[in-house]
Amino acid sequence: MGGLFAGLMLRAAGWQVDIFEKVEGELSGRGAGIVAQPEILAALRGLGLETGQLGVPVQKRRMFDATGRLTLETDCPQVMTAWERVYRLLREAFAAEQYHRGRSLMAIAQDPDGVSAIFADGARVTGDVLIGADGIRSTVRAICAPDAEPLYAGYVAWRGLIAEGAMPPQVHRDIFPYMAFCLPPGEQMLGYPVAGPDNDLRPGHLRYNLVWYRPADEQTELVSLLTDRNGARHTQSIPPPLISNASIGAMREAAARLLAPQFAEAVSLVEQPILQPIFDLESRRMAFGRVALVGDAAFVARPHVGAGVAKAAGDASALVAALEATPDVAGALQHYQAVRLLQGRRMVQRARHLGAYLQASRSSDEAAHAMRHAVAENVLEETATLDFLYA
Numbered sequence: 220m221g222g223l224f225a226g227l228m229l230r231a232a233g234w235q236v237d238i239f240e241k242v243e244g245e246l247s248g249r250g251a252g253i254v255a256q257p258e259i260l261a262a263l264r265g266l267g268l269e270t271g272q273l274g275v276p277v278q279k280r281r282m283f284d285a286t287g288r289l290t291l292e293t294d295c296p297q298v299m300t301a302w303e304r305v306y307r308l309l310r311e312a313f314a315a316e317q318y319h320r321g322r323s324l325m326a327i328a329q330d331p332d333g334v335s336a337i338f339a340d341g342a343r344v345t346g347d348v349l350i351g352a353d354g355i356r357s358t359v360r361a362i363c364a365p366d367a368e369p370l371y372a373g374y375v376a377w378r379g380l381i382a383e384g385a386m387p388p389q390v391h392r393d394i395f396p397y398m399a400f401c402l403p404p405g406e407q408m409l410g411y412p413v414a415g416p417d418n419d420l421r422p423g424h425l426r427y428n429l430v431w432y433r434p435a436d437e438q439t440e441l442v443s444l445l446t447d448r449n450g451a452r453h454t455q456s457i458p459p460p461l462i463s464n465a466s467i468g469a470m471r472e473a474a475a476r477l478l479a480p481q482f483a484e485a486v487s488l489v490e491q492p493i494l495q496p497i498f499d500l501e502s503r504r505m506a507f508g509r510v511a512l513v514g515d516a517a518f519v520a521r522p523h524v525g526a527g528v529a530k531a532a533g534d535a536s537a538l539v540a541a542l543e544a545t546p547d548v549a550g551a552l553q554h555y556q557a558v559r560l561l562q563g564r565r566m567v568q569r570a571r572h573l574g575a576y577l578q579a580s581r582s583s584d585e586a587a588h589a590m591r592h593a594v595a596e597n598v599l600e601e602t603a604t605l606d607f608l609y610a
Contacts, residue, residue, distance in 0.1 A: 220302075221514025221531030222352030223309035226317075227266050228539040236317060237344065239336065241353070243321035251378070252413040252428035254525040254603045255298040259305065262532035268308050274300030275412045275425060280599045281399045283479040293599050295398070299411045299428070304418050305528060324358045327510060334509040348548050349510045350538070352531070355500055356455070357516035363507040369455065369498040372521055372571075373578030375444060376497060377431040377470055379489030383415070383423055386488070393481045395427055400598060403477040407432045407577060409602070410485065429485055430522070431474070432497070432577045444494055459493045467492055497521050497574070501567050505559055506552035511538055518563035521570035525603030530566060534559055573601060 226236045253259075255273050263270050277299050282291035310318075323339040327349060335345040351359025355369055386395060393399070398411040408431045415424040435441045445453040447461035474486035500519035505512045514531035538555045545551035576589035591597055 220306055220309065220352075220528050221516070221535060222350065223306070223313055224262060224532045224535035225350050225352060225513055225538060226313055227309060228262075228535050229542070230313075231266065232539055232543055234542075235346075237319060237346075238313065238317065239319045239322040239324070239338070239344070241321070241323050241358075251302040252411060252430075253300055253302055253305065253528055255300045255305075256526065256529040258529040258532055260298075262536060263305075263308065265536075266309075266312065268312060272418070272420060273304060273308075274298045274414060275420065277396065277398055277411055279397050281394065281397045282595045282599055283393070283399065283401045283481060285401070285403065285477070285479060287393075287480040289393070291595055291599055295599070295604070297398070297603070299398070299413050301413045301418075301428075302528075304414060307418075324353075324362075327359070327362050329509050347509065348542065348552070351510065351512045351516045352514050354515045355498060355519050357512065359510065360502065360512055360516050363510055363512075364502055364504055367500065367502045369500045369519065371437050371441070372497040372499055372574060373437070374432055374434045374497055374574070375441065376495040376522065377429075377433065378493040378495055379429045379486070379491070380413075381427045381429065381485055381488045383412070383425040383427065386427065387484060390481045390484050394485070395425075398603075399481075400595075400602075401479040401482050402593070402595060402598065405434055405576065405593075406477065407598070408478055408482050410482070427485065429482070429489065431470075431478075431482075431486070432574070433473075434577060435496075441496060445496070455496060455498065457494055459491050462492065462494055466494070499567055499571060501564065504556060505534075505563075506549075506556040509548050509552070511552045511555060513538060517559075518567055520563075520566040521574045523573035523602055524566055524570045526566055526570075530563070533562065 222238055226238050229236045260270050278296050280293050280295045281289060284290050324336055325339050326337040328335045333345050333347060334349045335343050336349055337343050351357050353359055360367055394410060395412055401408040410427050410429045412425050413428045414420050415426050435444060444466050445457050447453065447457055448463045471486060474483045498519055502512060502517045505517045513534035515527060520526060537558050541551040541555040545554055573592050576593040
């Protein structure tokens with residue numbers, strides 16, 4: 220996403236841009252729902268892209284207790300969209316002949332006159348600037364800053380999508396039109412509506428996006444969760460079809476025991492759960508001569524901030540502005556770094572505070588934040604909002 224934002228913005232500013240994607244097939248966010256923050260809408264509109272049908276408007280947030288009783292309701296108008304929807308808008312706007320699939324980066328070489336990307340097939344492509352927008356497992360970051368590693372946060376998210384038509388009427392009435400929450404001890408469940416397949420926004424054809432955060436010790440439970448049904452161990456993620464039946468069964472049993480009945484019923488309807496271990500990533504640098512990092516390649520904030528795509532759009536916008544203002548590429552990237560390092564650090568810190576009470580273990584400082592951010596009123600007010608950036 221960050222690469223497409225940067226590529227489209229640079230093209231609009233008159234640059235010649237090529238995007239090289241490691242994956243051979245079409246990218247997928249596996250149904251991930253995202254909040255269409257104002258920064259995303261502004262970036263899309265700035266590129267002349269249509270935002271009127273971006274997602275599902277949600278007006279209110281709700282909190283339920285373990286018995287299913289509605290305990291809090293607040294106003295918080297937002298648009299809930301899906302990773303695929305935003306990606307597709309950007310992807311279709313970028314010239315197909317400049318988007319190259321199945322290209323694995325192996326090395327980077329640069330001198331005062333340019334920078335080259337060297338690929339696994341031996342090809343060498345040279346330009347004025349190289350942008351690493353290759354996510355949490357960034358090859359560009361591994362080459363330029365190998366000391367910057369993702370750190371496990373101490374908990375995981377179980378995710379799932381449910382077809383609107385599959386929801387029982389009572390469950391639909393209570394949670395479907397809202398961003399709804401439930402807070403079992405030391406855990407958090409939330410859900411909200413998103414578009415149906417192929418961005419279907421017709422009432423009755425939407426889907427409900429569930430995210431359930433649960434502590435998982437890194438040395439024991441996480442290892443078990445990332446051991447697939449064939450006995451193979453994975454590291455940072457596991458393909459959903461390979462999640463073991465035992466892990467899914469234990470998750471569903473816990474849902475029936477711990478969650479508000481509305482959410483327990485919803486979990487039982489998820490056909491293919493997705494397991495997402497939660498990581499932090501904080502880079503000390505975003506600029507390396509003629510090479511820049513954007514988006515999740517530089518900083519990964521836990522999902523509670525709801526800012527991953529907004530951050531990628533902001534990085535891209537700041538990078539293009541710096542390149543337009545400063546003729547010297549290396550100097551421009553240093554200016555970009557000075558502007559965006561602070562924003563990235565603030566987002567990561569904020570997300571750590573919001574998620575502290577979910578961790579399997581925590582420091583005394585994290586325990587203090589856990590006390591605040593486990594309070595239902597604060598969860599409704601602070602989750603997936605960016606007010607802290609402007610405070």
